[in-house]
Amino acid sequence: MPTYTPPLRDMQFVMHEVLNVSADFQAIPKYAEADAETIDAVLEEAGKFASEVTFPLNMSGDEEGCTLNKETHEVTTPRGFKEAYHKYVEGGWPALSCDPAYGGQGLPLVVNQCFYEMLNSANQAWTMYPGLTHGAYAALSTHGTDEQKQTYLPKMTSGEWTGTMCLTEAHCGTDLGLMRTKAEPQADGSYLITGNKIFISAGEHDMTSNIIHLVLARLVDAPPGIKGVSLFIVPKFIVEKDGTLGARNAIHCGGLEHKMGIHGNATAQIVIDGARGYMVGQPNKGMQAMFVMMNAARLGVGNQSLGLTEVAYQNALAYAKDRIQMRSLSGVKAKDKPADPIIVHPDVRKMLLTAKAYAEGGRALAIYCAVLLDKAHYHPDEKVRKDSDEMLSLLTPIVKAFSTDNGHIATNACMQVFGGHGFIKEWGMEQFVRDNRINMIYEGTNTIQSLDLLGRKVLGNNGATLKKFGKLVGQLVEEEGVNEKMAEFINPIAMLGDQMTKFTTELGFKGFQNPDEVGAAAVDYLRVAGHLVHGYFWARMAQVALREIAAGNTDPFYQAKLQTARFYFAKLFPETATLMRTARSGSKVLMDTDLALA
Numbered sequence: 001m002p003t004y005t006p007p008l009r010d011m012q013f014v015m016h017e018v019l020n021v022s023a024d025f026q027a028i029p030k031y032a033e034a035d036a037e038t039i040d041a042v043l044e045e046a047g048k049f050a051s052e053v054t055f056p057l058n059m060s061g062d063e064e065g066c067t068l069n070k071e072t073h074e075v076t077t078p079r080g081f082k083e084a085y086h087k088y089v090e091g092g093w094p095a096l097s098c099d100p101a102y103g104g105q106g107l108p109l110v111v112n113q114c115f116y117e118m119l120n121s122a123n124q125a126w127t128m129y130p131g132l133t134h135g136a137y138a139a140l141s142t143h144g145t146d147e148q149k150q151t152y153l154p155k156m157t158s159g160e161w162t163g164t165m166c167l168t169e170a171h172c173g174t175d176l177g178l179m180r181t182k183a184e185p186q187a188d189g190s191y192l193i194t195g196n197k198i199f200i201s202a203g204e205h206d207m208t209s210n211i212i213h214l215v216l217a218r219l220v221d222a223p224p225g226i227k228g229v230s231l232f233i234v235p236k237f238i239v240e241k242d243g244t245l246g247a248r249n250a251i252h253c254g255g256l257e258h259k260m261g262i263h264g265n266a267t268a269q270i271v272i273d274g275a276r277g278y279m280v281g282q283p284n285k286g287m288q289a290m291f292v293m294m295n296a297a298r299l300g301v302g303n304q305s306l307g308l309t310e311v312a313y314q315n316a317l318a319y320a321k322d323r324i325q326m327r328s329l330s331g332v333k334a335k336d337k338p339a340d341p342i343i344v345h346p347d348v349r350k351m352l353l354t355a356k357a358y359a360e361g362g363r364a365l366a367i368y369c370a371v372l373l374d375k376a377h378y379h380p381d382e383k384v385r386k387d388s389d390e391m392l393s394l395l396t397p398i399v400k401a402f403s404t405d406n407g408h409i410a411t412n413a414c415m416q417v418f419g420g421h422g423f424i425k426e427w428g429m430e431q432f433v434r435d436n437r438i439n440m441i442y443e444g445t446n447t448i449q450s451l452d453l454l455g456r457k458v459l460g461n462n463g464a465t466l467k468k469f470g471k472l473v474g475q476l477v478e479e480e481g482v483n484e485k486m487a488e489f490i491n492p493i494a495m496l497g498d499q500m501t502k503f504t505t506e507l508g509f510k511g512f513q514n515p516d517e518v519g520a521a522a523v524d525y526l527r528v529a530g531h532l533v534h535g536y537f538w539a540r541m542a543q544v545a546l547r548e549i550a551a552g553n554t555d556p557f558y559q560a561k562l563q564t565a566r567f568y569f570a571k572l573f574p575e576t577a578t579l580m581r582t583a584r585s586g587s588k589v590l591m592d593t594d595l596a597l598a
């Protein structure tokens, strides 16, 4: 059976020692009281919830899955899921970072970010039920009318109702412009929605009294394509004027998908058969409103893989210290045993350190993004709000794709540490690999994230935001450029920062002549950009560790951090050279292949 210990110390290190988040929060009036002590105290309890309440249900939920009653269309979640959800609600956990105007606790989003990392480590399938609600909450609080906010947000804040996102149809996944679900206006201002959605996460369940579906549909007279899509609230039960639940709406689960992982989460086929819906935002501008939810979900999906990377690492580490096989190449280490523990073997260490480096680098990036999100929403200075929003927009596809690809690499490496036992269910490792796999696909596949990064976020604004990130790298290089001890961390990012400018210009030029060049290079490009970002945070973490050691701090945490930083720059970061080379090899070798692919 796997185990899980919340990585509170590392979260505290990133928040308080590397990023000094409290200083940012002091500049935001609504967070003036969110000091380090408060944040740490909440996260300690949050860690207990994840490790004691939802983690024990992870394997049984995977084994049991969800069941659909075809007569009633009701879904039963695995044993214990509903009770765990009730504990989550009773503990006030849904409200952590929600607005006090709707009953929220008003804590910074970074608290929720760290809480959700732990929930994802503990049980990704369970976590998706409440997790999607946060995205739906964000979309409604940004684009909903006052009446919609008053009707739905307090119940989503308390956790009494959950939310979903209903975009995908059988013939339309990546290309939402192909959507067919239609919406007909009614005399009372509502709409009748008709269509079939598939793959809807948490689309039906037994945890709450109502489910608030956010559904994309097309008005009858809408222009074709993505510009004719509008967003609607379609509740499972109609909410009456006094807030009580009325009639059952004509939206139900027609089937559940049988899938590779996240078995405990109901992936529902949703039949919408003339259901009552209420428009959110403007007609034909549904994507604008839905993008608020999609961006939140993209960060959330990166966080799912971060959680799985951490828990896979913890278990592989414990196993590698315990499992004895063969002797160390450099001489016997465990003289009292018939063989040495496998952690003595260089390649086992490489697998462990790969997961550790991706978990800790990913955590620094995720926490940085959560602070950006708070600053983008609530900072009193308009320029800070705008800059934070732009930076977050650049980093979102990196969080989504780089963290989930790394999760794939890391969970597989950790499973490998277990040898054949990793392939056997009882150790739990194969579940981490299976559960992580969807993270690279949904919320826009990682290819689509790469196109978004290179095509829209970088080339689309002539590299302006990328240059701003480059400036952060430049500042660190300037600060530490003469510090010999930092050279091994600073030189690689300084060099890659310079190369990135030329690399980007070159791809932009080739892409201008032939857009397939962008498509051919984008995935490699995102991975290079991901390493620049991780490299920057690893250099900052090394900087703090060196400073503490120089000041006489003997906490082994700092030496461990330096060792991991060294591993990262020596063994993982250098793949950027190969990636730039493969990106530069161009589109011809892909597109002139009709015979090969005949």
Ligand SMILES: Cc1cc2nc3c(=O)[nH]c(=O)nc-3n(C[C@H](O)[C@H](O)[C@H](O)COP(=O)(O)OP(=O)(O)OC[C@H]3O[C@@H](n4cnc5c(N)ncnc54)[C@H](O)[C@@H]3O)c2cc1C
Binding pocket: 165, 166, 167, 168, 171, 172, 173, 174, 175, 198, 199, 200, 201, 202, 259, 267, 438, 441, 442, 443, 444, 445, 446, 447, 448, 451, 519
């Ligand atoms: C378990 C699960 C849960 C899900 N949850 C939800 C949910 O809650 N709500 C929801 O609405 N949807 C959900 N989805 C749907 C998910 O978001 C889509 O599956 C995903 O966006 C991809 O769409 P698709 O499956 O139709 O693939 P397609 O769009 O058919 O893509 C197939 C392949 O072609 C590639 N491709 C497509 N277009 C391009 C292009 N322009 N350039 C390069 N490559 C391209 C893709 O990257 C992919 O590799 C879920 C899916 C699963 C499996």
